[in-house]
Amino acid sequence: MTFIAFVGSVFSPYYAWAGGSDATGADPENHCALNLALYGDAGKRWTMTERGKRWIRRSADEFVIGPSRLQWDGESLLVEFDEIGAPIPQRVRGRVRIWPQALCRFSTALDSGGRHRWGPIAPCSRIEVELDSPRVRWTGHAYLDSNEGDEPIDRPFREWDWSRATLADGSTAVIYDVRQKMGGDRVIAERFLLDGSTESFEAPPRQALPTTLWRIARTMRTEPEVPATVLQTLEDTPFYARSMLRSGLLGEEVVSVHETMVLPRVVTLPVRLMLPWRMPRRG
Structure with a gap:
């Protein structure tokens, strides 16, 4: 949920x-x-x-x-x-x-x-x-x-992959793998401990995943000895995919919630006209 x-x-x-x-x-x-x-x-x-x-x-x-x-x-x-x-x-x-x-x-x-x-x-x-x-x-x-943001989300970004996994000790590891329109890629890899503190870690290499039915090219950062596999695709839309993956992270085999966002697709006219069917409005 x-x-x-x-x-x-x-x-x-x-x-x-x-x-x-x-x-x-x-x-x-x-x-x-x-x-x-x-x-x-x-x-x-x-x-x-x-x-x-x-x-x-x-x-x-x-x-x-x-x-x-x-x-x-x-x-x-x-x-x-x-x-x-x-x-x-x-x-x-x-x-x-x-x-x-x-x-x-x-x-x-x-x-x-x-x-x-x-x-x-x-x-x-x-x-x-x-x-x-x-x-x-x-x-x-x-x-x-x-x-939070101070401008439309499609302005600085081309796409990103985000993943979150619970580790064996109960801590949470998050990787934000961001591709910008201008400037280089930004990779944020943080481990959040049970006391609220945080530790940065080096994200493992990026691996390509199977594309979705809407042709979204997903990637996942995983340790090479544990190739990432898609367990289930939960959401498959023209600009966004949510999946459950198995991969290797910080020396463990983990199951992650994974999301891919393709920002240029969000602002296309066909997508804008489709969204009210999933997102009705009450003024």
């Missing part, structure tokens, strides 16, 4: 159309969404309804988006949601609570200009999931991070 809370949804065609090509004239709070993606035996669910400002309420410890909300109580993050999927109108209703092992203050620029930043908030966490629709429950490991 993944969920992403957007203020100024970077993939929103409505946000782009409201402010032109760079969305500088648009109010980000008028383009918010809670994206939920559920995978597994209960069946796949996908929700990403964009909502305007009248549906939003934000404070230091709460973010309400229509019928869903995120709330921090000082010890855990509670996410309650009641959303309808698209394009298949299936309900996703329930609650998730994330208990951080420790909070992390790490933050770094993704681009050479420093206009796009990423940092984990609680990279080593425990999650409790209770869904009413579909009716499933489980507990496990969770990862929570944050991205």
Whole structure:
């Protein structure tokens, strides 16, 4: 399961159309969404309804988006949601609570200009999931991070591969493999420990993976003695792929969540016209 809370949804065609090509004239709070993606035996669910400002309420410890909300109580993050999927109108209703092992203050620029930043908030966490629709429950490991930017995401980047793996000691290793339009590649490789501290490490060599049905060329950094293999492709879209991979990292064989983003495709007219089918809007 993944969920992403957007203020100024970077993939929103409505946000782009409201402010032109760079969305500088648009109010980000008028383009918010809670994206939920559920995978597994209960069946796949996908929700990403964009909502305007009248549906939003934000404070230091709460973010309400229509019928869903995120709330921090000082010890855990509670996410309650009641959303309808698209394009298949299936309900996703329930609650998730994330208990951080420790909070992390790490933050770094993704681009050479420093206009796009990423940092984990609680990279080593425990999650409790209770869904009413579909009716499933489980507990496990969770990862929570944050991205922010001062310009459209397609401006500095061509593409990136991102991966996150839980290591044997419970720590989390993340690799951001970024290709910019101007300037060289940026590779960020960080290990986040259970106490909230972080250690940089040298990312292993890049290996090509099989392309997706939408012809996205994925790559993964893995130790040569453990070639990367695709266990499952969870999302296959014209500009984005999410997968589960097996690879070698820091002397271990790990299973990673892996994402590939191809930014020039996001802004093409065919993609912009397709997105409302997956991302309806309530103004």
